[in-house]
Amino acid sequence: MPWSTRELAELAGTTVNTVRHYHQLQLLPEPERRVNGYKQYGVGHLVQLLRIRRLVDLGVPLGQIEALSTGGAEAPDALRAVDDDLAQRIEHLQQAREDIRAILDGSAPADGPRGFEAVASRLSVADSSILHIYSQLYDEDALADLRTMVEQDIESEIESAFQSLAPETDEAARIALAEQMAPGLAQHLVDYPWLNDPTSRLSKSEGVTQATFVEAVVELYNEAQLEVLGRASVLARALLAERGIVLPEPRLPGAVPDPS
16 A cells, blocks of 8 residues: 555654655655655555664754665774764763753852853853853863862952942052952962963963963953053062072963963
8 A cells, every 4th residue: 555745744743844864965855646646655665764764863964864774894994984973973962961960059150151060150251251262271180279269269258348349439448459469369370380381281282372362351350450450460479589580481472271
């Protein structure tokens, strides 16, 4: 008994549009038509459609189905490639589930920087943005250190004062805040020496990192905040020098990935 396109699709557990798509790709041959012009599919078409669906269910791209259907010598290699791709997709999905759990556990915004879910809801827009950018510039070890620093500093009054710093803040207040920030920054430089020379922790080239960093901080932080960060950095180095710790000039000027 011949089947219509709709009947064939239902038997194979797919849709009429999918059957027509397979015709367009020449994976499924066009059947003969009845006198009334309707297609009539036979057992051979059903079997071929089921074979195609089997390969699709395995994750085989449509462009490789014809080669695999012939059972040639390249079939095992093609299947191994599909298996590798599936393994990567599974790993990605597992990571996505872990990230979602962290977001829910931390009541964090879904679009916050990955790995900072525990503090994401307390980050300023600027800090959240810069951490997103850092995630593309620095390696996982550097990001782990950044997480520790942010978690240590997020609740401090100094951090709150820095975030609320307005462009019109007077010079005396800027100097006072920089002096308050300097000891913490100095300690970060001692605890995480790579902050002074992050070249070994980059995931992008030095040129791209520096250009991106400078562009980002200038746009994300106001003039007063930038001035305070600069003063605090100079004061932090002076404090370390008093302790006999002299740091070399950074190889990436200004590229100290410390959002606090």
